[in-house]
Amino acid sequence: MPYADWPRPDLTDRLLRALAVAGKVVEAFASSGYDEPDEAEVGFPADKAVAETAMLLHAAAPAAADPRIGAPVAAIAAALAGAARTEVVLLRAALHPSIAEGLSVPHVLLSRLGYPDPAADIILAACAAAPAAMARELPPYGTLEKLWIRELWGRPVPASAWHQTMGASGLATTPDAVGGTREDSYAFTHALMYVTDFGSRADRLPRPAPALLGDARTLLAVCVDSGDYDLAGELLMAWPFLGAPWSAAASFAFGVLAMVEDRAGLLPGGTTNAERLRGMDGERRRRYALGTAYHTAYVMGMLCAVSLRPGRAPSASPGRVADEEPVPVGVVRHIMVDQPDVVAALARLSEQELEAVAPFLLDVTVAQAIRTQAYGRLADLLRAVSASGWPGTELTRQAAALLGRVALVAATPRQPIAEGAAAPVEGPAAAPVPAT
16 A cells, blocks of 8 residues: 655645744844843853754755745845854854854855855854864764864865764764763764755765664654654654655654644743743743744754655655564563653554554653663563564663663672762763753
8 A cells, every 4th residue: 555755735834833933033032042040051142043043944945946935944044144143253253263163154054045244254264264273172973063064165174084073973883772861862963964964965974874774763762752852853854864765663753743743833842841931921931932942843844844855755654664573462562652642643543554663662662661760661571572583673682781781780799888978970861961
């Protein structure tokens, strides 16, 4: 039975929704940023809002031949042009050349959209070419961003620089989905954005595309279980970025995000405090809602924009691509997903579709057991996988290794911590994560 792609008009409407948010963001935050006095962690400087808006426009540009998309892209770019090259931005680049290329991101992207500024270009290029511009130590995905914007700027980038940095990035090895941090997934998604230029090229990758898609699928199960739709949306971009057919897992996860967006109006992120929002009114309420929600709305917009390219739409049915071995009946009975949005999305699936997404649902169950520390239930599931002869998934293999390490610690007698001694340091899940 043939399956249709996700309807193009719906993808367009979702992108337009994000562009409407972008227009409001430019008006509210492009000149002054956002400062929430009682919740400092949700504030951000103006250059963050400007850069992320420019990236949304860059992702949407290939779809701008559609006048419904082209008109708002042009209007937002024109409104953003001045904020991208203010005297403050140029002075910061002059004073701190190590951040000049980062500050140049919106300038370069807007120039490519047809909104150049030759005078600002001379200043920013001089700052980015200063010897001190290379003095700042960055994580590999930060260096990849520099290489990406340098290349779009028309400055030469040796192939060796790409290969060396990719080899040190999160794209070069299978991620630790059970013991790693959210920062690891963030690094993976952003490195892929820069290496592929938001899906415009896929000819330089540190590993084969199927391996990278397998990593994205594993991390996606963890994000869907925790309701991290911001990061889930970024992970889903891997399929259109690499020009690969959407897997059953990816198409199902896109359906979850679309359902949640339809229910909430915008795809919700994790930074909006609903209780605080209810206690606000007027302009402060509007700015808080926009400032805490716009990033995830942008993610959904970018995802839909790159999915509008020919041959890159998700499937309207997750059963179209049966890309994993069916889960044996003895293992299926251990699938117990309690994430409400996933449960609601499953109610819409046919029996064939449920079978196609069962391996992904098993991984969501594994992620759920690890998150809730239900190690006994996890051990039962893994024993069932082993007894069935089914090869399992990357996440079940990592989960088995996790239980093995925990058992090793439990089997090794140690001196108890003395009363009054410092408590053990929290694990990596407590590490801070950038908002972009």
